[in-house]
Amino acid sequence: MHRLELLTLLVSLGYAHVLRTPSIDNPALLEARKDGYDDNIVKIDANAPDHNQDFYRFVTRPDIDAPRWNIQKHNESAIAPGYWFLAPYQDPRQKERGGGWVGPHIYDGNGELIWSGVPMLNGFDAFDFKVSNYKGQDMLSMIYRHENGILINSQYELEEELDVQDEHGGRLNMHDFSLAENGTTALMLKTFTRSAEQAELDAADMEYECRVHYYGFEEHDIATGEVLFDWRSQGIVGLEETVFAHRPKLACHRDGGLDYIHANALDKFPDGDYLLSARHCNALFKISAKDGSIVWRFGGKKSDFKWNGHFSGQHHARVRGQNSTHTMISFLDNAYVPSAEHVYSNDMSRGFLIALRTDQEHMTAETIAQYDHPDGGYAPGRGSYQTLPNGNTYVGWTSYSLFSEYDADGNLILEANLRPELKSYRSYKFPWVGHPAELPSARSVAVSTDRNSTVTTSVHVSWNGATEVATWKVYHTKADGSSEKLLASSPRQGFETALTFPGYAKHVVVEAYDSQGKALGKSDVVKTVEPLNLYNAAVLEEDRWQQESGKGFSANIAPAASSSTPLMPISAGSFGIAFGFGILCCAIGILVGFLLWRARFATQMTKWPWQRASYEKIKEKDDADETLVGEETDQMFQKKRVPDEEHHTLSRDSSEGSEV
Incomplete structure (x- = not known):
């Protein structure tokens, strides 16, 4: 009978498929650290020559440096629809702003950027970034800077901000932030540190004092902030259950205390109880919502289930379904616990879907599905396991930000990764509709071409987070946004689209349209960067358009005041030639006038006082200093007379020297 109950549950959850047999296509294992968690700070040189091979750079958003x-798509037709959600992190203990790639990101199914949260979150880490339903609306949820759980609406505006309210000094745990009860409550993990009680030490045969990291969780009413349930591990999960640190005495005083349980996932059962993942116990606990006691343990030193499998260092445990006989759970088996006595428990990491039979005294577990690491490697720390609406499974492996998607039969159909240094705590796939509150960003540049004879204008536009844009249109306009005229249109080409058109428009505005032709949003008026040749016909024509459109009539249909025949419009080329010829004539006239004035000045006009010493002849007087002609001028213009004899000698010497 219980098999029928299990089959019914599997069918209702979309899991009635043949179990996949584990296999290793690539036996190479990833080398993992054995001395602790991966706490390395990721440093990316944005000026490296190969940087643009691994990161997107955008003209309109230089603040975004998206990976x-x-x-690899192995069966594109089987891939589930949806966007990719992940948050590359720089340092799990980040204190300062990171690079333009640090934080939450949304990509489409081809790896094109949809939204970067870097500008909004100022380049700080985010964890457990995903879509959650709040008040009947899809929201972006995440843990921000180890400080708060936050909800962001579809306009990318902060909707709610939550934190744990622990009277014992507990602080928010970065691993999990989920909504429950149809999005009305929030589940948050917390951590607090204190010295272990003597009874705890005795139960674990620890003959020394020990500082311990204890864990707990809270369920909050989001609307009121009221704490509906509060649980702490101290006194419930004993120190003897840990598998972490085969030298516990050292761990008691390292990093502030013994991390004996390391809670990293929290979910809620349909019956109201809670599922807690304790990584450093290699166990999943069902916690009673009535009194906080442990209903059952799956895995670890005190497992209540008989199962022919094993797991260790697990992440992202979730309740998938429940009926009177069985409970369905899923989780990522990392198969790796740093500093544990047995570091590896399997030859690769894998995702598990497990059916737990809980209606009998001797409870049992059965593997329903298993999804192996696509490279036969490990997810040393962190990771995720998600079931998709069409029955596919989506697994995040953290390292390289690698994720993989499997169809309902367990076949690998999609895998993707970033450059090796980049890691994302979890990876998800969700449907999403984004309508940004901010305006589209645009930049316009005009360039002279064909030896400055023509001008081409290029306009780049993007709209961070917009999912519904199908077409972009750029309009010619004035500085105040009036007198719009369509210049070019283009289908959306990715996060950023380039539109070009011949000619020059001093001001432009760009507007987004959906697939039905509905206008979605418009950029601010953008001033075009001018071309080098400002006397190009296109530039002159633009100046003329700006002036005439400001007068309230069209440049091409301006009627004459005294005639019924309209004036013929002047072409851009004719206007440019006439303008240049006029400038040339003016220059010639000025030059001729200057030469005539100079000639007259030299022959007729009285010389300026400071020029007289140079131009007046010296009066001939013997053996005396003589004042120059124009004695009425200032004494500063006096000059000593050269004697006639000396003058002649100089003249003669000069003449002789010229003959040599």
Whole structure:
């Protein structure tokens, strides 16, 4: 009978498929650290020559440096629809703002950027970034800077901000932030540190004092902030259950205390109880919502289930379904616990879907599905396991930000990764509709071409987070946004689209349209960067358009005041030639006038006082200093007379020297 109950549950959850047999296509294992968690700070040189091969750079958003994907689609028709959600992190203990790639990101199914949260979150880490339903609306949820759980609406505006309210000094745990009860409550993990009680030490045969990291969780009413349930591990999960640190005495005083349980996932059962993942116990606990006691343990030193499998260092445990006989759960088996006595428990990491039979005294577990690491490697720390609406499974492996998607039969159909240094705590796939509150960003540049004879204008536009844009249109306009005229249109080409048109428009505005032709949003008026040749015909024509459109009539249909025949419009080329000829004539006239004035000045006009010493002849007087002609001028213009004899000698010497 219980098999029928299990089959019914599997069918209702979309899991009635043949179990996949584990296999290793690539036996190479990833080398993992054995001395602790991966706490390395990721440093990316944005000025490296190969940087643009691994990151997107945008003309309109230089503040965004989004990672590029390496993608392999093995069966594209089987891939589930949806966007990719992940948050590359720089340092799990980040204190300062990171690079333009640090934080939450949304990509489409081809790896094109949809939204970067870097500008909004100021380049700080985010964890457990995903879509959650709040008040009947899809929201972006995440843990921000280890400080708060936050909800962001579809306009990318902060909707709610939550934190744990622990009277014992507990602080928010970065691993999990989920909504429950149809999005009305929030589940948050917390951590607090204190010295272990003597009874706890005795139960674990620890003959020394020990500082311990204890864990707990809270369920909050989001609307009121009221704490509906509060649980702490101290006194419930004993120190003897840990598998972490085969030298516990050292761990008691390292990093502030013994991390004996390391809670990293929290979910709620349909019956109201809670599922807690304790990584450093290699166990999943069902916690009673009535009194906080442990209903059952799956895995670890005190497991209540008989199962022919094993797991260790697990992440992202979730309740998938429940009926009177069985409970369905899923989780990522990292198969790796740093500093544990047995570091590896399997030859690769894998995702598990497990059916737990709980209606009998001797409870049992059965593996329903298993999804192996696509490279036969490990997810040393962190990771995720998600079931998709069409029955596919989506697994995040953290390292390289690698994720993989499997169809309902367990076949690998998609895998993608970033450059090796980049890691994302979890990876998800969700449907999403984004309508940004901010306006589209645009930049317009005009360039002279064909030896400055023509001008081409290029306009780049993007709209961070917009999912519904199908077409962009750029309009010619004035500085105040009036007198719009369509210049060019283009289908959306990715996060950023380039539109070009011949000619020059001093001011432009760009507007987004959806697939039905509905206008979605418009950029601010953008001033075009001018071309080098400001006397190009296109530039002159633009100046003429700006002036005439400001007068309230069209440049091409301006009627004459005294005639019924309209004036013929002047072409851009004719206008440019006439303008240049006029400038040339003016220059010639000025030059001729200056030469005539100079000639007259030299022959007729009285010389300026400071020029007289140079131009007046010296009066001939013997053996005396003589004042120059124009004695009425200032004494500063006096000059000593050269004697006639000396003058003649100089003249003669000069003459002789010229003959040599």
